[in-house]
Amino acid sequence: MDDERESPSYVLLNLLKERGARSPITILMCRSSVHREHPHWAGMRSTTWDRPTVESFDAVIVATNHQAVNYQELADWTSCIVDTRNALAGIKTKPGQVWKA
Numbered sequence: 001m002d003d004e005r006e007s008p009s010y011v012l013l014n015l016l017k018e019r020g021a022r023s024p025i026t027i028l029m030c031r032s033s034v035h036r037e038h039p040h041w042a043g044m045r046s047t048t049w050d051r052p053t054v055e056s057f058d059a060v061i062v063a064t065n066h067q068a069v070n071y072q073e074l075a076d077w078t079s080c081i082v083d084t085r086n087a088l089a090g091i092k093t094k095p096g097q098v099w100k101a
Contacts, residue, residue, distance in 0.1 A: 009063040010038045
């Protein structure tokens with residue numbers, strides 16, 4: 001995985017936490033180490049990638065387009081996706097399911 005110190009994901013996580021999101025630290029891909037720029041997220045682990053886990057989310061934010069992610073499964077398993085990287089281009093989705101940001 002590339003250097004994540006400048007990752008927009010941490011900005012999004014901070015904004016979600018500040019606004020009262022119940023589980024803003026549930027993310028798909030991360031290393032267990034966090035750099036000094038984001039010490040309060042130290043120890044954060046990736047979420048299990050399976051249908052019951054992904055279906056339990058109110059929404060999924062795609063902040064980085066990872067090649068390892070099966071975006072068709074993501075579209076099949078969740079009802080609301082905020083796609084900031086156009087990662088779901090070419091993926092079959094339902095009307096109103098994907099929000100471009």
